[in-house]
Structures are given as C-alpha cells and as structure tokens.
Amino acid sequence: MAAGIHGRLIAVLQELRRIPDVLAVALARRDGLLIAHVLPKSMDPKRIAAMAASIVGTSEMAAGEMGLGPFFQSIVDSGSAKMLATGAGEEGILITIVRTDANMGLVLLSVGKAVQAVSNLLEEAAVEPEARA
Amino acid sequence: MLDDRLGGGFPRTSTLLLFSDKPTEKRVFAENFVVEGARHQETVLYVDFYRMPSLARAELSRFGRFPQDRLVFVDAISAQLMVESAEAYHVDRIDSLADTVDVIVRAIQEERPSRVVIDSMEFLSDRFPRDALLDQWRRIIAEAKAAGSVVCFLFINWTYQERDLGAIRALSDFVLEFQSSMRGGIVRNSMRISQMAEGGVRTNWIPYTFKDLIGVTVYFPRLMVTGPFNAGKSTVVKALCEKSVSIDRMGTTVAFDYGNVNITGIEAEIFGTPGQERFEFIFQIFAREVSGVLLVVDATRPEDFERAKHMLALIGPHIPYVVLANKSDLPGALKPEAVAGQMDLPDGTPVVATVATESKGVRDALLILAEMIIGVR
Missing domain, CATH: 3.40.50.300 (P-loop containing nucleotide triphosphate hydrolases)
Incomplete structure (x- = not known):
C-alpha cells in the first residue's frame, strides 16, 4: 500500500471520530487483519479487527442464506455502547463504536460517508501495484 | 457401524x-x-x-x-x-x-x-x-x-x-x-x-x-476440525459433507466452517475452526461439548506441528482425536509415522494420510474417530 494511502485512511477515521457520541473507529480487512485505527488504549485493535471480520463474515453468510439481499452492516447493541461493523468496499470493514444513546441518524449518515471515502481509497490502493507492474 | x-x-x-x-x-x-x-x-x-x-x-x-x-x-x-x-x-x-x-x-x-x-x-x-x-x-x-x-x-x-x-x-x-x-x-x-x-x-x-x-443413528453433535493456517481444514469439512458453509474471506476462514455428515449409521455436525492465531477467540465459542477432533496438519510443513498441538490443547483435554497428515500427495510430504514422530504423539494416536482436495483418506479418519469416541477401538 502506498505510504500516502495509510495517512489518508487515518484522516477519514479521525474525521468520523470527531462526531459527538463516536467513541472509537477502526478499519479492518475482511480476513481480519487490521488496516488502521483510532481506538483507545484499553482496546486491543488486532483482536477487534479479527472479531469484526468474524461478525461481518457470519452476518453476510446469514443474510445470503436467508435471502435478505446484499449485506451492509452489523450492529452489536450492548449496555453502554453500540458497535457498527460496516462493509467498506470489497475488502474493508469499518468498525465504529458509539455511545448507546447516540443520535443514530447522524451516526449512520457519517458512517456512510466514511465508508464511501474508505472504499475509494482502498480501491485506489488495490489498483496501484498493477499500474506499477 | x-x-x-x-x-x-x-x-x-x-x-x-x-x-x-x-x-x-x-x-x-x-x-x-x-x-x-x-x-x-x-x-x-x-x-x-x-x-x-x-x-x-x-x-x-x-x-x-x-x-x-x-x-x-x-x-x-x-x-x-x-x-x-x-x-x-x-x-x-x-x-x-x-x-x-x-x-x-x-x-x-x-x-x-x-x-x-x-x-x-x-x-x-x-x-x-x-x-x-x-x-x-x-x-x-x-x-x-x-x-x-x-x-x-x-x-x-x-x-x-x-x-x-x-x-x-x-x-x-x-x-x-x-x-x-x-x-x-x-x-x-x-x-x-x-x-x-x-x-x-x-x-x-x-x-x-x-x-x-431413517431410524436410530449414532449422532455426534459436535466434531471439531482444527489445525494450523493453510493445512486444509475447510477442504476437509467440504470433503466430508455434502453441503457445507464456510465463512471465509480472501482464502482464510474468519469465523468457522460448518457441515453435516450423514454416512451409514452415523450423523455428525462438523465445525471447522480458523487456523490463524488472531481468530483464537472462536475456540471459546465452539470448543464446548466437543465429542472428538480431526486435527489437520500440512504434512509438508513440520514447522507448524507445535502450533497444531497448541490448537488441540485449546479445545480441551482428554478429547479423542485423529491426526490428518494432509497434502500427502505433495513432494516432501512426511509419512504418517514420521508425522507422529515429529509431533511426539502418544503411542497409538492414529495418523491418517489424506489428500483433502481429492477426498482421499478423509472419511477413513472420520470413521476411526467415531470408533474412538464410541470406545470400540
């Protein structure tokens, strides 16, 4: 991945992190590897990336199995926060952790924008090595 | 059976x-x-x-x-x-x-x-x-x-x-x-x-x-297929089961594989684990009430054998298991006896040479495991 891409991905995550009620943001690959994150020290980013990949993988399969159409997002709704694992392009998963009483309209809108930005960047990164070859 | x-x-x-x-x-x-x-x-x-x-x-x-x-x-x-x-x-x-x-x-x-x-x-x-x-x-x-x-x-x-x-x-x-x-x-x-x-x-x-x-059949509610990364676990599950689900992304299992086997007199639910360390949390979810384990290793990669034993330990102690020396058709693949030796397995642990991509040996391994669980072997 080109050096610049990583910085630009971090910038997208940080922008999302600035929304009120958003507690943490990370970006993982679909096979569970961490790409970038702005998580608090108390969370292990690698484990979270792997778990998010399992959740998205399982949710996507379940949606397919039940004929629910294309998969967009899994939400883990818990006591003090929600975790949104959103498909970001073919290869990415955007993990957003928000306060449980967050304004979900605003959150979903912002997550949608971030996902668009992330998938554009990932696509760009995927094309680059071929262009060099 | x-x-x-x-x-x-x-x-x-x-x-x-x-x-x-x-x-x-x-x-x-x-x-x-x-x-x-x-x-x-x-x-x-x-x-x-x-x-x-x-x-x-x-x-x-x-x-x-x-x-x-x-x-x-x-x-x-x-x-x-x-x-x-x-x-x-x-x-x-x-x-x-x-x-x-x-x-x-x-x-x-x-x-x-x-x-x-x-x-x-x-x-x-x-x-x-x-x-x-x-x-x-x-x-x-x-x-x-x-x-x-x-x-x-x-x-x-x-x-x-x-x-x-x-x-x-x-x-x-x-x-x-x-x-x-x-x-x-x-x-x-x-x-x-x-x-x-x-x-x-x-x-x-x-x-x-x-x-x-169908009538009465032996039923194993949970058999685990585990082993190191890229040993062929998902392929083993596919080879055993007519229909199976694999939750995999970019060539690696990210959650689990699942399949149901139905062969004469035996029915079993098969769960395959991911091989990579970052998915070890999955073991805590699935490694409960496990009747037996198929431990898949790549017979050409003895350097992964320690990892295989570690994964077996994650599932729990005293569970019957069979080792599948997979990819046994590749050049440099160790023979089952050599795999047993290098893994330092207890005497009598069955090791079966398999080629999961061609379904070779996989069913034999399952039958051996079934006999071990039932206690007639």
Whole structure:
C-alpha cells in the first residue's frame, strides 16, 4: 500500500471520530487483519479487527442464506455502547463504536460517508501495484 | 457401524436388556429393532403394555415402509381398558402374571419370531412380586432361546435394589443403558452397550438420535476440525459433507466452517475452526461439548506441528482425536509415522494420510474417530 494511502485512511477515521457520541473507529480487512485505527488504549485493535471480520463474515453468510439481499452492516447493541461493523468496499470493514444513546441518524449518515471515502481509497490502493507492474 | 463391532449385530438367540432408571427415549431403539427385522422379511413380535396395537402401528410408520404383516402384536392393553382386542394374541387377565406370560410364550412358540420386544417390564415389576416376576422373566428368555429369537426387554427400574438389578443384568447377554440429559433446551440421548459375557466389549456412552424414515443413528453433535493456517481444514469439512458453509474471506476462514455428515449409521455436525492465531477467540465459542477432533496438519510443513498441538490443547483435554497428515500427495510430504514422530504423539494416536482436495483418506479418519469416541477401538 502506498505510504500516502495509510495517512489518508487515518484522516477519514479521525474525521468520523470527531462526531459527538463516536467513541472509537477502526478499519479492518475482511480476513481480519487490521488496516488502521483510532481506538483507545484499553482496546486491543488486532483482536477487534479479527472479531469484526468474524461478525461481518457470519452476518453476510446469514443474510445470503436467508435471502435478505446484499449485506451492509452489523450492529452489536450492548449496555453502554453500540458497535457498527460496516462493509467498506470489497475488502474493508469499518468498525465504529458509539455511545448507546447516540443520535443514530447522524451516526449512520457519517458512517456512510466514511465508508464511501474508505472504499475509494482502498480501491485506489488495490489498483496501484498493477499500474506499477 | 455398531453392528460390525458386535460381530454383525446382536447374534440370533440372545437376550437384550434396554435399561434406564428414568424415562428415556429407548423405545425408539426397540422399535427400530423390530422394523429392521420386518424389513428383512422376518417375523417380529411386539408385546405392548402401553399402546393399542393400532396406535403402535401408526407410530411405527415414522420409520417408513416395512412389511406390516411381518409384525405381530401381543395386545396387553385392551384388557386394561376393558375393550375387545382385534389381535390374535391378547392378554385377557392382566391381573394374573402367569396368564399374561402364558400369552407371550404362546405367541413365541407359534410365531417363532426372530425378534421379540417386551414393552415393558416395569409394567409387571410394579404389579407383581419380585421373585415371581424373575421366574417368569427367565421363562420368557428360555422360550425365546428355544424359538431362536433375540428378545429385547425394556425396563425402567423404579423399585429394585442393586442386587436384584444385578440378577436381571446377569440374565441378559447384552445390556443397553440409556441416558437423557437436557442442557440449554436441547435433549441429548445417549446409550452404552455392555456385553455381559466374560471379556465382552463395553462401549462408551454413545450419543444417538432418531430421524423419521431413517431410524436410530449414532449422532455426534459436535466434531471439531482444527489445525494450523493453510493445512486444509475447510477442504476437509467440504470433503466430508455434502453441503457445507464456510465463512471465509480472501482464502482464510474468519469465523468457522460448518457441515453435516450423514454416512451409514452415523450423523455428525462438523465445525471447522480458523487456523490463524488472531481468530483464537472462536475456540471459546465452539470448543464446548466437543465429542472428538480431526486435527489437520500440512504434512509438508513440520514447522507448524507445535502450533497444531497448541490448537488441540485449546479445545480441551482428554478429547479423542485423529491426526490428518494432509497434502500427502505433495513432494516432501512426511509419512504418517514420521508425522507422529515429529509431533511426539502418544503411542497409538492414529495418523491418517489424506489428500483433502481429492477426498482421499478423509472419511477413513472420520470413521476411526467415531470408533474412538464410541470406545470400540
């Protein structure tokens, strides 16, 4: 991945992190590897990336199995926060952790924008090595 | 498969005791037993103290088609309900032990059935004195032997002490004990077979299930397929199961593989784990109530063997396992003995050479594992 891409991905995550009620943001690959994150020290980013990949993988399969159409997002709704694992392009998963009483309209809108930005960047990164070859 | 281990099923002229100390689903086993007999065009006799034969026949249709005329009933219920019996053999005086057994004996003598089921002895043990009942019990066994029948007694023990139970077990050639347990709303049935003859085999507790039209099969609710990254675990699950689901992304399993195997007499749910360390949390979810493990290793990568042993330890101690030396067709693949040596496996641990991409050896490994779980290997 080109050096610049990583910085630009971090910038997208940080922008999302600035929304009120958003507690943490990370970006993982679909096979569970961490790409970038702005998580608090108390969370292990690698484990979270792997778990998010399992959740998205399982949710996507379940949606397919039940004929629910294309998969967009899994939400883990818990006591003090929600975790949104959103498909970001073919290869990415955007993990957003928000306060449980967050304004979900605003959150979903912002997550949608971030996902668009992330998938554009990932696509760009995927094309680059071929262009060099 | 069980039949093979007992030398081709229960030998003609033997006495089975289907026993439990609580109500369990052992009747389904007895029903399976008579239906199989009828399917082989043998005459089978069913002595029923609890159901009208018409109801019993309807319930037996769950097993699918079999020649109805091969199945003869001894009706021991009509007299209890004070209705006319439609059966050739029926007990008139249900309050007399001798009369009741007379009818059973007459049916055995006249029909010479290959299989007899008495459903069930606790009906008699609740009503009649112990010693008289044991005498009649012996009489039924003697008559069944004379007629060349396999006789199968269902018995729930409510009242008898261990000493009397011992006497009843001693009358039998095989004792099949049944257990049911419920955990999280799921009922698990299991049974254990003991051959009473000296040096006879005794199995472990065998989980079983019943399916309409198929009958009773051995059922393993959870077998795990695990091993290091890229050993071929998902391919093994695919090779074993007609239909399987793999939650994989970019060539690696991110959650689990799942499949259901159904081969003669065995049904199993197979769960494949991811191989990479970052997914180890999955083990905490799936490594519960595991009956056995297929440990897949890449026979060309001995450097991964330590990792394989670590993964086995994650699933838990004292679980039967078989090692699959996979990719055995590749150049440089270690032979099973060499894999066992390099992994420093305990003596006798089975190692099977497999080529999962061509389904080679995979099923053999499963059968070996099944035998280990059942305890006949």
